[in-house]
Amino acid sequence: MHGTKALLNGEILRQALKESVLKLDPRVMIRNPIMFVVEIGFVATLPLAWMPDAFGGGSPVWFNIAVSIVLLVTVLFANFAEALAEGRGKAQADSLKRSKKETTAYKVTGGAVKQVPSTELRKGDIVVVGQGQWIPGDGEVIEGLASVDESAITGESAPVIKEAGGDFNSVTGGTRVLSDRIKVRITSDPGESFLDRMISLVEGAKRQKTPNEIALGTVLTSLTLIFMIVVVTLPFYGRYLNVELEVPVLIALLVCLIPTTIGGLLSAIGIAGMDRVTRFNVLAMSGKAVEAAGDINTIILDKTGTITYGNRMASEFIPVGGATEEETALWAVVGSLKDETPEGRSILELASRKNWTRDERLTEEGSFVEFKAETRMSGVDLKDGRKVRKGAVDAIRKWAIAQGGTVPADLQARGDQVASAGGTPLAVAVDDRIYGIVYLKDTVKPGMRERFEQLRRMGIRTIMCTGDNPLTAATIANEAGVDDYIAESKPEDKIAVIRREQAEGKLVAMTGDGTNDAPALAQADVGIAMNSGTAAAKEAANMVDLDSDPSKIIEVIAIGKQLLMTRGALTTFSIANDIAKYFAIVPAMFMTAIPQMEALNVMRLHSPLSAILSALIFNAVIIPLLIPLAMKGVAYKPLSTARLLRRNLLVYGGGGVLVPFAGIKVIDWLVGLWI
Numbered sequence: 001m002h003g004t005k006a007l008l009n010g011e012i013l014r015q016a017l018k019e020s021v022l023k024l025d026p027r028v029m030i031r032n033p034i035m036f037v038v039e040i041g042f043v044a045t046l047p048l049a050w051m052p053d054a055f056g057g058g059s060p061v062w063f064n065i066a067v068s069i070v071l072l073v074t075v076l077f078a079n080f081a082e083a084l085a086e087g088r089g090k091a092q093a094d095s096l097k098r099s100k101k102e103t104t105a106y107k108v109t110g111g112a113v114k115q116v117p118s119t120e121l122r123k124g125d126i127v128v129v130g131q132g133q134w135i136p137g138d139g140e141v142i143e144g145l146a147s148v149d150e151s152a153i154t155g156e157s158a159p160v161i162k163e164a165g166g167d168f169n170s171v172t173g174g175t176r177v178l179s180d181r182i183k184v185r186i187t188s189d190p191g192e193s194f195l196d197r198m199i200s201l202v203e204g205a206k207r208q209k210t211p212n213e214i215a216l217g218t219v220l221t222s223l224t225l226i227f228m229i230v231v232v233t234l235p236f237y238g239r240y241l242n243v244e245l246e247v248p249v250l251i252a253l254l255v256c257l258i259p260t261t262i263g264g265l266l267s268a269i270g271i272a273g274m275d276r277v278t279r280f281n282v283l284a285m286s287g288k289a290v291e292a293a294g295d296i297n298t299i300i301l302d303k304t305g306t307i308t309y310g311n312r313m314a315s316e317f318i319p320v321g322g323a324t325e326e327e328t329a330l331w332a333v334v335g336s337l338k339d340e341t342p343e344g345r346s347i348l349e350l351a352s353r354k355n356w357t358r359d360e361r362l363t364e365e366g367s368f369v370e371f372k373a374e375t376r377m378s379g380v381d382l383k384d385g386r387k388v389r390k391g392a393v394d395a396i397r398k399w400a401i402a403q404g405g406t407v408p409a410d411l412q413a414r415g416d417q418v419a420s421a422g423g424t425p426l427a428v429a430v431d432d433r434i435y436g437i438v439y440l441k442d443t444v445k446p447g448m449r450e451r452f453e454q455l456r457r458m459g460i461r462t463i464m465c466t467g468d469n470p471l472t473a474a475t476i477a478n479e480a481g482v483d484d485y486i487a488e489s490k491p492e493d494k495i496a497v498i499r500r501e502q503a504e505g506k507l508v509a510m511t512g513d514g515t516n517d518a519p520a521l522a523q524a525d526v527g528i529a530m531n532s533g534t535a536a537a538k539e540a541a542n543m544v545d546l547d548s549d550p551s552k553i554i555e556v557i558a559i560g561k562q563l564l565m566t567r568g569a570l571t572t573f574s575i576a577n578d579i580a581k582y583f584a585i586v587p588a589m590f591m592t593a594i595p596q597m598e599a600l601n602v603m604r605l606h607s608p609l610s611a612i613l614s615a616l617i618f619n620a621v622i623i624p625l626l627i628p629l630a631m632k633g634v635a636y637k638p639l640s641t642a643r644l645l646r647r648n649l650l651v652y653g654g655g656g657v658l659v660p661f662a663g664i665k666v667i668d669w670l671v672g673l674w675i
């Protein structure tokens with residue numbers, strides 16, 4: 001994506017340091033109840049630096065000051081983590097804002113062209129954009145074809161072709177026409193453009209807590225409340241045991257026990273997860289969408305262009321029923337002269353490579369029949385009344401029969417040959433006579449098998465949807481290793497599959513680019529639209545892939561899983577930490593009154609006060625130490641959820657128990673040198 005690729009730079013660091021102080025404002029802090037408790041602890045211990053016996057206690061001044069400082073630093077560390085995570089997005093937003101300049105638009109009003117500032121354009125306005133000019137707003141090409149430089153938005157320098165009609169008609173404001181001239185109908189009002197949305201997304205301006213974040217936040221806050229009740233009641237037990245429990249000691253104990261590590265890193269984890277998706281050149285419209293990606297059970301994939309390279313290329317003309325190869329080619333070409341689909345164009349290319357002359361006069365004044373997924377045919381009605389059609393074998397067979405023709409005996413076998421090689425056979429007919437087959441070749445992208453294997457290990461089911469015939473579908477499905485496939489599917493079939501899976505309680509992801517994909521994209525829990533696709537598709541989806549690579553959905557799911565896992569792992573780690581802190585603080589508190597407590601002092605810490613301080617310091621420094629993990633995400637392996645859970649419990653639960661024992665011991669040794 002546009003802007004700095006580096007994870008960190010001096011500017012982001014400086015800004016984050018400043019932000020972490022600004023975030024101390026209690027009105028900001030209250031949004032994070034756990035860290036707010038720590039801030040209150042800081043404020044409560046502050047007076048003890050001057051008035052050590054303000055609460056009637058007797059802890060030494062140096063200890064009170066140290067506790068106070070460590071508490072402040074703990075809050076600053078947490079703020080720093082969040083500010084750092086936000087920093088990258090802000091830097092990106094700044095560079096996007098720079099590409100959002102006011103330009104001159106050439107607006108078409110009643111036959112005349114008027115110059116207006118781009119900011120005055122409204123939905124429905126028509127503009128013309130010529131060579132070298134900036135496209136003044138989001139819209140759809142309604143006339144012409146142009147190559148467009150979209151690097152300001154996608155970071156990809158290769159120009160893309162935008163043309164009227166079809167699935168490649170959407171243009172984005174802030175991109176530039178490199179050649180030719182197009183007429184564009186504006187589709188967004190000022191302030192609501194794609195670039196505006198992108199800026200507010202990366203900036204995190206509209207960042208809302210996700211459902212999972214809210215749920216975890218509630219658990220953590222409840223835990224904090226419970227520990228608060230425990231700590232508040234402790235002095236009563238203390239009095240019963242004849243132990244004077246000092247206020248700074250109680251606050252230190254409370255802060256050590258409440259889940260400050262995860263509380264301090266929680267929002268940074270979420271922001272960094274979104275940022276990972278963005279850096280992958282996918283725009284997620286909400287954090288919720290990224291989280292949903294982590295929980296996906298089923299993926300619906302297109303065959304052409306997703307699993308295979310797409311752009312089904314004509315590679316052979318195969319005659320049937322006694323016709324010649326030349327005749328097949330001739331009619332295939334006639335039926336494709338005005339077919340702008342990649343399939344249609346590739347037929348013309350194949351014919352010219354074979355040096356077959358084409359007679360364009362034949363189609364003069366003919367009426368073109370556009371390809372439709374519903375009919376699975378395209379062609380032309382000639383002036384002399386003849387109707388030329390090409391399309392799916394089964395569709396053409398029905399067509400020829402309806403015209404009163406017969407079906408050549410070798411049609412099925414020839415078609416099946418192509419299909420069982422994974423190709424798409426297109427039959428070519430003129431009125432009632434079928435001449436032959438065009439072999440549209442397509443190959444499965446390398447590495448697909450391994451990726452589907454990975455998805456299976458993650459417990460995710462893959463369903464391939466294709467408009468192709470069952471034999472081609474089966475061949476490709478088998479070659480790519482998807483779990484299931486649906487052949488001869490129409491756009492509305494996708495919605496049916498999604499609804500069926502969702503009814504079983506599953507979360508479904510899909511990619512799409514066409515206007516007819518829009519309803520399914522909206523229905524899916526994770527819908528990724530291709531940036532090259534139509535405005536309707538991009539509007540309906542909750543993610544947009546700027547690179548328009550439909551197979552990226554697999555990585556997006558991995559990033560979502562990684563986000564959920566990182567949150568889980570750090571929560572486990574944070575809570576497991578308590579055990580060591582317990583062993584450090586509790587014996588220290590009661591040692592004077594109950595000498596048997598010495599048995600619990602397994603760490604052999606320097607002194608009771610140094611033990612408490614060391615636990616508190618460890619509790620603070622673990623936050624910045626874990627920032628890199630929170631930002632990068634925990635190492636991700638494609639395993640089943642159950643195995644991942646077991647592995648993470650071992651690593652982060654086990655580690656969470658052991659690491660602080662060592663950490664507190666080292667800090668205690670350092671503190672011991674000083675006091």
Ligand SMILES: Nc1ncnc2c1ncn2[C@@H]1O[C@H](COP(=O)(O)OP(=O)(O)OP(=O)(O)O)[C@@H](O)[C@H]1O
Binds near residue numbers: 304341343377426489
């Ligand atoms: N330009 C065309 N002219 C005539 N027939 C076509 C053309 N393009 C495709 N077909 C036929 O229509 C069928 C459906 O094509 P379509 O592009 O709708 O598939 P799809 O639903 O997009 O599936 P996929 O996931 O493979 O892209 C193809 O299998 C082919 O037989």
Ligand SMILES: [K+]
Binds near residue numbers: 255256260261619
């Ligand atoms: K803690």
Ligand SMILES: [Mg+2]
Binds near residue numbers: 304
């Ligand atoms: Mg298609």
